[in-house]
Amino acid sequence: MNKRMSWFNLGSLVAGFGFLYAPIVILIIYSFNDSRLVTVWGGFSTRWYSELLQNESILDAAWVTLRVAFLSSTVAVVLGTMAALLLARFGRFPGRTLFSGMIYAPLVMPDVIIGLSLLLMFVALAWDRGFMTITLAHITFSMCYVAVVVQSRLISVDQSIEEAAMDLGCPPGRTFFVITLPIIAPALVSGWLLSFTLSLDDLVIASFVSGPGATTLPMKIYSQVRLGVTPEINAVSTILVGIVATGVLAASLISRRQEMTRRQDEQLAAAAP
Amino acid sequence: MATIEEQTPRVEFVSGERIARSGGFTGLHARLLHYWPYRWSVAWVQRRGLSPRAAVILVPFGWLLLFFLAPFLIVLKISFSEIRMAIPPYAPLVELVDGIYLTITLNIENYQLLWEDSLYWRSYVNSLWIAATSTLLALLIGYPIAYGMARAPRQWRSMLLMMVILPFWTSFLIRVYAWIGILKQEGLLNLVLMHLGLISEPLEILYTDIAVYVGIVYSYLPFMVLPLYANLEKMDPDLLESAQDLGCTPLKAFWVVTMPLSLPGIVAGCFLVFIPAVGEFVIPDLLGGADTLMIGKTLWTEFFANRDWPLSSAVAVVLLTLLIVPIVIFQKIQEKNPDL
Numbered sequence: 001m002n003k004r005m006s007w008f009n010l011g012s013l014v015a016g017f018g019f020l021y022a023p024i025v026i027l028i029i030y031s032f033n034d035s036r037l038v039t040v041w042g043g044f045s046t047r048w049y050s051e052l053l054q055n056e057s058i059l060d061a062a063w064v065t066l067r068v069a070f071l072s073s074t075v076a077v078v079l080g081t082m083a084a085l086l087l088a089r090f091g092r093f094p095g096r097t098l099f100s101g102m103i104y105a106p107l108v109m110p111d112v113i114i115g116l117s118l119l120l121m122f123v124a125l126a127w128d129r130g131f132m133t134i135t136l137a138h139i140t141f142s143m144c145y146v147a148v149v150v151q152s153r154l155i156s157v158d159q160s161i162e163e164a165a166m167d168l169g170c171p172p173g174r175t176f177f178v179i180t181l182p183i184i185a186p187a188l189v190s191g192w193l194l195s196f197t198l199s200l201d202d203l204v205i206a207s208f209v210s211g212p213g214a215t216t217l218p219m220k221i222y223s224q225v226r227l228g229v230t231p232e233i234n235a236v237s238t239i240l241v242g243i244v245a246t247g248v249l250a251a252s253l254i255s256r257r258q259e260m261t262r263r264q265d266e267q268l269a270a271a272a273p
Numbered sequence: 274m275a276t277i278e279e280q281t282p283r284v285e286f287v288s289g290e291r292i293a294r295s296g297g298f299t300g301l302h303a304r305l306l307h308y309w310p311y312r313w314s315v316a317w318v319q320r321r322g323l324s325p326r327a328a329v330i331l332v333p334f335g336w337l338l339l340f341f342l343a344p345f346l347i348v349l350k351i352s353f354s355e356i357r358m359a360i361p362p363y364a365p366l367v368e369l370v371d372g373i374y375l376t377i378t379l380n381i382e383n384y385q386l387l388w389e390d391s392l393y394w395r396s397y398v399n400s401l402w403i404a405a406t407s408t409l410l411a412l413l414i415g416y417p418i419a420y421g422m423a424r425a426p427r428q429w430r431s432m433l434l435m436m437v438i439l440p441f442w443t444s445f446l447i448r449v450y451a452w453i454g455i456l457k458q459e460g461l462l463n464l465v466l467m468h469l470g471l472i473s474e475p476l477e478i479l480y481t482d483i484a485v486y487v488g489i490v491y492s493y494l495p496f497m498v499l500p501l502y503a504n505l506e507k508m509d510p511d512l513l514e515s516a517q518d519l520g521c522t523p524l525k526a527f528w529v530v531t532m533p534l535s536l537p538g539i540v541a542g543c544f545l546v547f548i549p550a551v552g553e554f555v556i557p558d559l560l561g562g563a564d565t566l567m568i569g570k571t572l573w574t575e576f577f578a579n580r581d582w583p584l585s586s587a588v589a590v591v592l593l594t595l596l597i598v599p600i601v602i603f604q605k606i607q608e609k610n611p612d613l
Contacts, residue, residue, distance in 0.1 A: 009424050012417035013433070019414070020440050020494065023451035026461060030454065083333035093330065102337040104604040108545075110552020110596070112569045113589045116576060117344035120586065123361050124347050127304060136301075140340040143333070173325040194442075201444045204554050208576075218446050225450050225559060237447040244443050252435055 024241060031234035048235040058236060061220040064131065065200060068216065072138035073195030077188055079139065080146025080195075085176075087147065088154035106144040114141060115208030122209060129211030137209045138202065142195035149194065153187035154180075186255050193251055197244055345593075352586035355380045363583050383587035393588065396566040397595065403482065403557075403567060404550035407489035408497075411546050412539065414490060415497035419538075420531075422498070423505035434502065441495040449488050449559050456484050456560070480562035488556040489546075496545040504538025505531075537606075544603040552592060568592055 031049075035042025052058060083103055086093075106114060118137045122129055157180065165175045181188075203218040210219065217236070224233050305311040314335070323331070355364040366379065387393040422433045440448065455461045456479040463475040478484050508531065516526040554569035561567070568588065576585040 006424070008417075009421035013421040013425065016414065016418035016421070016494075016498075017436060019491070020437070023448065023455060023491070024440065024443065026455065027447070027451040079333050079336055082329045083337075085329050086333060090330065095334065099334055099337070101604065102341050105600060106341065108548040108596075108600055108603060110549065110554075110569055110592065112552055112554050112572045113348075113593055116572065116585060116589050117348045118340065120347045120351055120582070121340075121344040125304075125308070132301065136340060140336070143336070147333075197442050197444075201446065203446050204573075218444070221446055221450070222555075225446075225453070233450065237444070237450065240447060241443045245439060248435075248439060248442050256431075 027234055028238045028241065031231065031238040033231060033234075036231060048231040049239075052232055052235050052239075055232065057215075058217070058220055058232070061215045061217045062236075064214055065217040068131065068135050068138060068206075069196045069199035072135045072142055072199050073192050075135075075139045076142035076146050076195045077192045080143040080191055081150050081184075081188060083143060083147035084150035084154055088151050103144050103147050106141045107148065111202070111204035112208075115205040118205070119208040129209060130214040133209045133211070134206050134214060134216065137205050138195075138199045141205070142198055145194050145198065146188075146191035149191045150184060150187045153184045157183050186258065189251065189255075193247060197247075200240070200244070348586045348589055351583055352383055352590045353379050353381065354583050355382070356581050356583050361582065362580055380583070383584050384591075386584065387587055387591060392566070393571065396568045396571040397591070399566045400551050400553075400568040401595070403485060403489070404547050404553075407486050407493070407550055408543050408547045410486060411490045411494055411497045412543060415494055415501060415542065416539075418494075419498045419501035419505055422502050423508070424510075430506070437495050437498050437502070445492060446555060448492055449555055452484070452488055452491065452560060453479060456487070479560065480565075482561065482565055484560035485557050485565055485567075488560045489550050489553065492556065493546040493550060496549075497542040500541035500545065501535065501538040504535050504541075508534055541603075541606055544599060544606070548596060548599050548603060551596060 032044050032046065033041055034045035034047065083099075087100060087103065115137070118133070118140070119129075122133050127133060161183075162175050162179050165179050166172060170178065201218065202216075203222050206216045207219055207222075210216065217240075221233055221236060224230060306315070314331075350366060351363050354366050356362060357364045364380075418437075422430060422437070425433055453460075457463075458475045458477065458479065460479070462478070463472075466472045467475065478487075512530050512534075513526050516530045517523065521529060552569045553567060554573050557565050557567040557570045558573070561570070569592075572585050572588045572592070575581050575588060
């Protein structure tokens with residue numbers, strides 16, 4: 001009976017992962033298709049990639065997107081970590097419910113509402129829209145994701161280590177940088193990566209808050225997709241998927257290795273007399 | 274004299290125009306100095322100094338008040354104003370007439386229109402319906418996957434988990450786009466089905482509601498699988514064995530033991546899929562047809578095509594009111610167990 005159950009489990013795993021990965025794999029395969037007709041296989045070629053390199057507007061959009069993503073995720077990690085500290089270490093303070101509401105709401109709020117509300121504010125303040133407003137919008141929702149990731153790490157940290165440092169005369173600020181920060185560093189890294197990909201990915205909010213000067217890559221892809229499926233878009237998509245997959249795999253390998261050395265250290269420390 | 278000048282912030286002396294155009298955070302600071310709450314808090318900080326403790330409280334709190342709460346209040350305000358052919362395209366609520374009379378105009382026509390025009394309430398009902406159906410489908414597909422992962426050999430599990438998370442990291446837009454090539458009339462799915470002889474002429478799937486269901490289930494499946502897996506993985510397999518020892522069939526044991534115990538995971542997963550699906554724009558826009566009504570798409574059209582800012586604000590306010598109950602419940606769940 002056990003055997004039959006595991007067949008069922010194996011089957012659902014294969015079917016499930018097939019469903020999750022087939023569309024992406026098909027997209028990647030067709031990006032190497034020589035034919036302009038997306039459904040007809042015309043032989044292997046990399047011509048769409050070389051055409052991509054000559055497409056100024058896509059390259060410009062990619063450059064804008066990368067700059068926005070880099071800047072917004074870096075600021076979001078700082079702000080998000082502060083927010084996480086506020087939630088995890090400051091106990092009760094006036095406005096705590098409001099604050100935690102503002103942290104969790106953007107995670108589930110429809111993009112159209114966030115985009116519309118930010119745009120209306122930028123208009124009300126008469127700011128010119130473009131690179132800066134997109135970055136500000138991305139910082140705002142990314143910092144909430146960072147806050148949640150870092151907060152769950154902060155909760156699991158043994159607080160007695162921080163208390164010991166402070167008992168020994170270390171001021172709270174220094175305790176944070178010397179003790180807490182190295183422990184939660186992996187969470188900061190994954191928070192940064194998460195913010196970066198969220199920013200790379202965002203179409204709706206960027207479309208609302210962007211001005212005539214700044215077009216991000218998702219906006220570019222969207223406007224092309226509305227005209228129909230093209231091999232160039234398949235090629236861009238493949239490159240994006242490749243970058244993200246490599247980044248995520250590398251990050252997880254690094255964190256696993258760190259985890260292993262940490263465990264070895266702990267075992268050594270426990271074994272020491 | 275020179276020392277005093279060095280201590281005062283330099284930013285104000287540089288032409289605001291140039292900094293504003295140069296972008297960057299100095300530019301932002303210069304622009305924000307035009308608004309009194311910011312100016313006052315900067316002055317306060319410069320006078321009293323900012324302890325690290327106060328900074329950790331004030332900076333993120335202030336940021337979210339400015340860029341999250343204030344925008345909503347503005348949406349609320351504009352939803353009560355009238356459309357106007359101007360820049361910005363809405364009438365102010367508070368106006369000085371002839372410089373003497375202060376008039377406050379609260380215009381509820383936008384909300385009346387949402388109630389009376391069937392386009393809007395049908396979009397709302399349809400969004401809730403499509404989101405609920407897709408959530409159920411995602412649960413039916415996601416549960417076996419999460420179950421299989423939780424029962425897989427221990428050394429596989431972290432790799433499987435990784436494989437569920439990976440699509441979630443890759444671009445949402447690209448994953449939706451990938452389905453266009455599969456579902457369209459001369460697409461891969463029809464090609465394969467015709468080749469196998471299962472159908473004689475191509476099915477029309479793209480640009481129908483079915484494609485929207487496929488898109489939502491596909492895009493949000495990781496959100497369903499992750500909390501379910503986190504829950505099922507912690508479950509003690511001995512419970513199932515003892516149920517079976519006591520005479521339960523495997524299926525009955527599942528219904529009586531596994532299912533009730535995994536309820537928190539089911540609830541979390543369903544909220545995580547349902548809430549964002551209601552306001553979804555990209556999926557109904559790219560995969561759905563012209564008659565696929567979803568509120569996110571309606572809002573987008575109202576804003577970008579019809580340029581009716583007050584009406585789209587009203588649409589947003591009503592959408593948020595619809596979502597506020599599930600969002601609050603979800604927040605309570607998240608605060609209780611943030612690892613889901």
